[in-house]
Amino acid sequence: MSLLSGWWDDFFFGLLMVLRIFAVALVLAVALGLLGASAKLSGSRVLRTVAQGYTVVFRGTPELLVLLLFYFGMALTLTWIARLFDPSVQFVDLPPFWAGSIAIGLIVGAYMTETFRGAFLGVDRGQIEAARALSLKPHQVFWYVRIPQMWRLALPNFGNHMLSIMKDTALISIIGLEEILFVAKMANSVLHRPFTLYVIVAIIYLAMTTVITWAVGQLEVRANRHVRGAR
Amino acid sequence: MSFDISLIGSSLPRILQGLGLTLNLLAVSTLLGLMLAVLILLMRLSGRSWLVWPAKAYIYFFRGTPLLVQLFIIYYGLPQFGFVRQSVLWPLLREPYWCSVIALSLNTAAYVSEILRGGVMGVDKGLTEAGKALGLTRFQRATRITAPLAVRLALPAYSNEIVSMLKSTALASTVTLMEMTGVARTIVANTFAPYEIFIAATIIYLVLVWIIQTAFSMAETYANRHVRKG
Numbered sequence: 152m153s154l155l156s157g158w159w160d161d162f163f164f165g166l167l168m169v170l171r172i173f174a175v176a177l178v179l180a181v182a183l184g185l186l187g188a189s190a191k192l193s194g195s196r197v198l199r200t201v202a203q204g205y206t207v208v209f210r211g212t213p214e215l216l217v218l219l220l221f222y223f224g225m226a227l228t229l230t231w232i233a234r235l236f237d238p239s240v241q242f243v244d245l246p247p248f249w250a251g252s253i254a255i256g257l258i259v260g261a262y263m264t265e266t267f268r269g270a271f272l273g274v275d276r277g278q279i280e281a282a283r284a285l286s287l288k289p290h291q292v293f294w295y296v297r298i299p300q301m302w303r304l305a306l307p308n309f310g311n312h313m314l315s316i317m318k319d320t321a322l323i324s325i326i327g328l329e330e331i332l333f334v335a336k337m338a339n340s341v342l343h344r345p346f347t348l349y350v351i352v353a354i355i356y357l358a359m360t361t362v363i364t365w366a367v368g369q370l371e372v373r374a375n376r377h378v379r380g381a382r
Numbered sequence: 383m384s385f386d387i388s389l390i391g392s393s394l395p396r397i398l399q400g401l402g403l404t405l406n407l408l409a410v411s412t413l414l415g416l417m418l419a420v421l422i423l424l425m426r427l428s429g430r431s432w433l434v435w436p437a438k439a440y441i442y443f444f445r446g447t448p449l450l451v452q453l454f455i456i457y458y459g460l461p462q463f464g465f466v467r468q469s470v471l472w473p474l475l476r477e478p479y480w481c482s483v484i485a486l487s488l489n490t491a492a493y494v495s496e497i498l499r500g501g502v503m504g505v506d507k508g509l510t511e512a513g514k515a516l517g518l519t520r521f522q523r524a525t526r527i528t529a530p531l532a533v534r535l536a537l538p539a540y541s542n543e544i545v546s547m548l549k550s551t552a553l554a555s556t557v558t559l560m561e562m563t564g565v566a567r568t569i570v571a572n573t574f575a576p577y578e579i580f581i582a583a584t585i586i587y588l589v590l591v592w593i594i595q596t597a598f599s600m601a602e603t604y605a606n607r608h609v610r611k612g
């Protein structure tokens with residue numbers, strides 16, 4: 152481990168960067184998943200078509216391609232906009248952090264849409280009818296009846312999507328964000344120990360995915376605590 | 383900012399030059415991955431702890447780390463060791479193509495063995511017990527009862543895994559391979575028209591995904607022909 156002397160702080164900040172991307176992308180993916188699932192289950196044909204298009208495109212395109220399209224596309228658009236105001240501008244890009252988090256959020260949001268849709272359908276109709284009979288407003292039915300019950304059904308897949316977000320963060324090094332894979336590349340250009348350095352990156356990721364898997368397991372136990380006795 | 387729709391059309395043939403390599407990577411790694419997956423599955427189901435634990439560790443590692451990191455360990459990492467550079471495998475391990483195939487196969491094997499295990503677990507116990515009662519050997523029960531039923535149960539998840547493999551082949555572009563994403567990246571570097579070129583590539587990927595899903599839904603219909611509702 153003396154190999155890493157002088158690089159500990161870089162790996163540490165790289166890890167912080169990964170965790171920040173994970174948090175932003177997760178929030179975005181859950182929001183998009185809830186919106187997408189609501190759109191797919193809505194009565195409006197336009198909303199259903201838009202949501203269907205969203206899931207088909209983002210589940211069928213390589214993550215790397217979405218990331219590159221979003222980052223370079225945004226750079227082109229933002230530079231064009233900036234030049235409208237100041238023609239001397241050379242290049243403006245969306246910071247890789249935001250480009251990466253939004254791209255990953257969009258991709259995993261498409262998977263979340265399908266998971267949440269299935270989970271919403273799994274909630275007993277009688278529960279919703281009962282809530283309506285008690286004259287709960289639509290948003291109350293959504294937050295107090297649908298969400299707490301669909302959550303339990305969505306958890307196992309939700310856990311897998313969280314793992315996907317975590318693993319997809321490695322891709323953002325390709326557009327130049329200084330997360331752990333990028334740090335390992337830099338360290339390698341000085342130390343020339345590629346195997347050791349990339350294995351360290353793998354171990355860090357393994358630790359994080361292990362924590363996520365454990366946490367989801369705990370959440371599942373908690374979410375199912377009322378059915379434990381009944382089985 | 384200009385968006386040139388005709389550029390999408392004119393870049394399609396150039397990106398399609400990478401289609402062969404994309405499909406090649408997909409086919410070769412899927413096949414190698416499937417064979418490895420069956421081996422890992424058998425280890426996992428063997429009930430002998432010295433076989434079960436390596437299989438579990440394998441699945442844990444390959445499902446818990448990003449494929450990109452696995453690819454970098456194999457392509458950039460292995461040459462760190464002198465014995466790798468001197469070994470008979472070096473002509474393979476210095477080629478980005480074989481490193482990509484190895485990374486993709488090792489990665490998918492972990493997922494597929496779990497998918498197949500799900501299928502095996504889903505087979506009704508009564509059926510294998512009936513086979514036992516009829517005096518079938520363990521091998522006969524595995525090949526005539528468990529395997530066909532498990533494959534049928536595993537098909538939907540397996541089709542998702544193939545789609546996911548198709549998408550993973552794009553990572554080969556990070557180790558200089560000129561498959562579709564690699565070609566698209568090169569064209570973008572020359573033209574700086576990311577929207578048109580990457581959208582063209584996306585269209586081709588979506589068509590491929592559609593073909594894979596259609597093929598698998600036909601396979602599922604065939605596999606379930608005896609349970610079809612009359």
